[in-house]
Amino acid sequence: MMASVASVTEAFIRNAERAPDGLCLRFEGEQWTYRRLRERAENFAGALAAWGLQPGERVALFLGNHPDFLAAYLGTHLVRGVVVPVNTQYRKAELRHIFADAAVRVCLTDRNVRPELEGAREDLHDLGTVVGMGEELEDFLGDASRSYEPELPGGEDLAVIAYTSGTTGRSKGAMLLHRNLVANVGAVCTAWRWTAEDVLLLALPLFHTHGLMVGAHGTFFMGSSAELHRKFDAAAAYDALLAGRVTMFFGVPTMYARLLREAEVREERPRPLRLYVSGSAALSPQAFEQFEHLFGERILERYGMTETIMNLTNPYDGERKPGTVGMPFRGQEARVVDVRRREPVPSGEVGEIEVRGPHVFPGYWNQPDATGESFDEDGWFRTGDLGYVGEDGYFVISGRKKELIITGGYNVYPKEVEEVLEGCPGVAEVAVVGLPDPEFGEKVTAAVVRSDPALTEERLVGFCREGLAGYKKPRRVEFVGALPRNALGKVLKHEVREKLIEVER
Numbered sequence: 001m002m003a004s005v006a007s008v009t010e011a012f013i014r015n016a017e018r019a020p021d022g023l024c025l026r027f028e029g030e031q032w033t034y035r036r037l038r039e040r041a042e043n044f045a046g047a048l049a050a051w052g053l054q055p056g057e058r059v060a061l062f063l064g065n066h067p068d069f070l071a072a073y074l075g076t077h078l079v080r081g082v083v084v085p086v087n088t089q090y091r092k093a094e095l096r097h098i099f100a101d102a103a104v105r106v107c108l109t110d111r112n113v114r115p116e117l118e119g120a121r122e123d124l125h126d127l128g129t130v131v132g133m134g135e136e137l138e139d140f141l142g143d144a145s146r147s148y149e150p151e152l153p154g155g156e157d158l159a160v161i162a163y164t165s166g167t168t169g170r171s172k173g174a175m176l177l178h179r180n181l182v183a184n185v186g187a188v189c190t191a192w193r194w195t196a197e198d199v200l201l202l203a204l205p206l207f208h209t210h211g212l213m214v215g216a217h218g219t220f221f222m223g224s225s226a227e228l229h230r231k232f233d234a235a236a237a238y239d240a241l242l243a244g245r246v247t248m249f250f251g252v253p254t255m256y257a258r259l260l261r262e263a264e265v266r267e268e269r270p271r272p273l274r275l276y277v278s279g280s281a282a283l284s285p286q287a288f289e290q291f292e293h294l295f296g297e298r299i300l301e302r303y304g305m306t307e308t309i310m311n312l313t314n315p316y317d318g319e320r321k322p323g324t325v326g327m328p329f330r331g332q333e334a335r336v337v338d339v340r341r342r343e344p345v346p347s348g349e350v351g352e353i354e355v356r357g358p359h360v361f362p363g364y365w366n367q368p369d370a371t372g373e374s375f376d377e378d379g380w381f382r383t384g385d386l387g388y389v390g391e392d393g394y395f396v397i398s399g400r401k402k403e404l405i406i407t408g409g410y411n412v413y414p415k416e417v418e419e420v421l422e423g424c425p426g427v428a429e430v431a432v433v434g435l436p437d438p439e440f441g442e443k444v445t446a447a448v449v450r451s452d453p454a455l456t457e458e459r460l461v462g463f464c465r466e467g468l469a470g471y472k473k474p475r476r477v478e479f480v481g482a483l484p485r486n487a488l489g490k491v492l493k494h495e496v497r498e499k500l501i502e503v504e505r
Contacts, residue, residue: 006155007178008185008217009077013038013152015223023225025067026245032067034223040068044075046144051129053105055080058161060099060107061207062086062117063133065230069206070216072108077178078150083160084173085207088113089487094171096120099127102161102173102365107131155179161365162209162306173365174307176213183358184309185217187329192275192300193316194248198224201246203232203255205487210280213309215250234258241270249273252280254489256287256299263294272296275316279304279325281490282397282415284422288322301325303397305383307361307374311353312395324394332357335380336389339401342376350388350398350413354380386413403493405434407442412472414493417444420467421474424460426452431483432474433497435504446474447496449482478503 005011012034015022020035053059059076061069061083076083084102086095088110095117099107103126109117110133121127131140153159159181161173188194200219204211219226227246229236232255240246251259256278263269276291276299283301292298302313303325312334314326328334335344336351345351360381363371374382386398398413405412414432421430428451434442448460457477464473484495 005182007077007153007157007159008181008220009074009178010152011182012041012074012220015220019223022223024219025070025226025228027067027228028230030067037067037071037074040071041074041078042150043141043144044072045078045150046146046148047141048075048079048081048106049148050143050145051106051140053079053081056082056158057105058082058084058102060084060086060102060104060109062088062095062107062109062113063207064088064110065202065206065211065228066133067228068108068133068137073206073212073216074220077153077159079148080151080153080157082158085160085162085212087163087207087487088205091116092120096123097170098163098173099124105129108137109133153178155182160213162213164306172367172370174361175363175365176309176361180359180361181213181217181309182221183331184213184329185221187331187359188214188310188313189218189222191313191316191329192218192248192277194218194222194224196223198222198248198274199246200224200226201229201237201240201249202226203229203237204250204252205231208280208488209304209306209309210250210252210488214304232258234262238262238266238270241273242268244271247274248277249275250277250279252488252490253278253283253287254281254485256283256291260287260290260294270295275300277302280488283322284419285322286422303385303395305385308355308359308381308383310359311355311383314394321392321394324390324396326395327393328355328357329359332359334395336387336395337380339386345388347389347391350386350411352401353383353385353387353395353397355383356380400493403433405432405442405444407434407437407440407444407471412444417446417464417468417472417474420464421446421448421460423467424455424463426450426455427460429483431491431493431496433493433500435476435497435500437475443475444472445476445478445500447478447480447483447500450479455479476500 016034016038021033024034024037025032059081105128107130155178159178160176163171163173202215206212276297278299279302298320300314304310312325314320333356339352384401399415417432418430429449431447435445437443484492
């Protein structure tokens with residue numbers, strides 16, 4: 001385990017000094033040693049310094065997975081700048097909001113997404129320069145200050161402004177300090193037994209917390225290596241697993257579903273890895289069991305969010321229970337409180353999950369009111385996620401507080417209904433939301449993707465009779481071609497709801 005450091009960047013530099021020729025990244029046939037990535041990062045730092053970036057100013061990374069994403073990330077921190085990772089699926093309105101809100105000064109971007117940014121640029125008065133990958137980037141790096149000495153950031157320095165996914169409204173910028181990042185990655189590496197010998201298959205997007213602040217941070221912190229993929233492709237990922245080069249894979253449920261489909265058409269199975277991790281959305285118990293059957297491994301599920309990175313984890317040693325997200329990491333706290341009284345509730349009772357610890361962000365960028373509403377006087381952060389704690393201490397996530405359906409005075413948790421509907425033959429995917437209803441306030445509504453075109457609403461609702469109370473059964477079913485999802489495959493419930501409301505009009 002890395003000795004005390006103020007930042008993940010400092011841990012990376014120490015590991016680069018300790019083993020400069022050690023492998024850090026493998027990317028599309030190229031090998032990046034710690035020395036090579038460090039030199040590239042310091043080149044970025046020198047170029048940003050020559051351009052005139054001041055400590056605390058923001059640098060946006062609006063590009064896909066590439067070693068230069070990580071070099072720019074580290075380089076920004078070596079001039080004590082602040083990184084703003086930007087989802088490459090965002091379009092003009094979203095980019096305009098994020099870049100203006102964070103007052104971004106410099107942006108590194110890919111050719112294929114640059115037109116979206118250029119379309120919003122006339123409104124972005126703080127944006128001083130946009131640097132494209134390729135020749136333009138090399139010209140920018142060629143202007144690097146030769147006299148600049150990299151400066152490691154302090155623990156209290158702002159490291160990242162990570163914008164929430166905006167699934168319930170305008171995205172907010174979560175401010176993460178370097179000490180938050182160090183506290184979290186240290187807890188993760190301890191809990192998951194991460195060592196310098198590990199090799200991570202990293203196909204998660206680096207603009208997302210899961211890919212950057214878990215996958216890349218853990219690699220840098222432990223001095224291990226990662227096989228970086230430009231994007232997740234099930235066939236390529238399966239081939240990498242078969243090759244036996246990696247010891248860990250981190251993914252989201254959509255990735256695991258695609259790996260399972262890939263396994264069904266392959267004759268050869270990968271050897272068991274040291275660790276498979278799933279998060280960012282709920283993994284169904286059926287997928288958990290099918291994966292164990294085909295791959296011979298029990299997936300470790302965990303729970304995190306932009307504002308806190310990792311909060312809860314199933315144990316590395318011990319029972320990994322499907323449908324649960326385990327217990328708090330060492331040095332962290334979690335509890336469930338009544339959504340109105342804000343007092344802790346007994347085991348088994350659903351309430352809002354709150355967390356506390358050194359990993360929790362200090363607040364939202366330029367939003368003191370939102371920050372104040374998110375914390376109580378004792379420092380507990382209100383996650384907005386509903387769940388409960390079992391008698392065994394394992395936490396279970398029930399859904400988002402804002403997605404809770406109240407119909408006829410009864411609380412309905414969408415996840416509970418979805419799990420029943422997913423068991424109905426002919427159902428491929430389902431999302432349950434509440435729609436306005438003049439009599440009941442809200443009505444339970446299901447958007448269903450069929451695997452069997454013959455499936456009817458009557459058959460689907462009838463399937464629920466034994467598994468759900470009458471008020472929990474869908475009062476309306478809409479069959480759809482696909483469910484809207486974000487970059488990590490999480491269903492966008494607000495879009496589902498909006499589309500169903502439009503259909504009713």
